[in-house]
Amino acid sequence: MHADQRKKLINELTDLIRGGNAHVTLDEALAGIPAHLRTVIPDNLPYSIWQLMEHIRIAQKDIVDFSISKDYKTLIWPDEYWPEPTDSVSDQQWEESVKEINDDQQRFFRLLQNENKDLFSxxxxxxxxxxxxxxxxxADHNSYHLAEIVVARRLLGIWK
Incomplete structure (x- = not known):
């Protein structure tokens, strides 16, 4: 693969992970959610917005850790991928979860940009x-669950 082709591929994959083309971004999906609704499980849905966001964080971290290190530790499905329901989430917990999602994406982007890594091997x-x-x-996993967050927000009456 030529250097310019690799750069184009990395840019496309980065944009796909960030979202915003065919689906909402993380920031758009989470913008303006009132704190008291973060943990509410809408009727006929199995998860709250908090549980969905935490699942995105946990699963994405798992994928990034797997991609980076042979010392990766397999999580137990589904127990270690899904948080239990809770009655409240502090602003600090919320912000730390969002930060970790963004930080893990940055870790993955650095891996993508490492010219010593063969992207296809x-x-x-x-x-x-x-x-x-x-x-x-x-990208696929995050977009799927971001769409679920949008659905939950619609059912809670807090989507555009």
């Missing part, structure tokens, strides 16, 4: 996964 500690696949997995 299978990760030696995996079962055929490569960095491009993991980038698409992050």
């Amino acid at each position: 299978p990760l030696p500690w995996g079962s055929g996964q490569n960095i491009v696949r993991e980038a698409m997995l992050i």
Whole structure:
């Protein structure tokens, strides 16, 4: 792959992960959610906005950790991927979760930009996964759950 092709691919994958093309961004999905509604589970949905956001954080961190290190520790599905319901979430907990989502995306973007990494070679500690696949997995997973946050917001009457 030529350097200019690699750069274009990295830019496309980065934009895909950030969102905003065919789906809302994390910032858009979370903007203006009243604190008292973060943990409310809307009728006929299984999760609150907080649980969805935490699931995004946990799953994305898992994917990034797997992509970066052979010392990756597998999480137990579904117990370690989904937080339990809670009655309240502090502003500090909320902000720390959003920050970690953004920080882990930055960690992944640095991996993508590392010219010493082959984006298509299978990760030696995996079962055929490569960095491009993991980038698409992050984007796909996050967009799916961001859409669920939008649905929850609509049901709570707090979407545009």
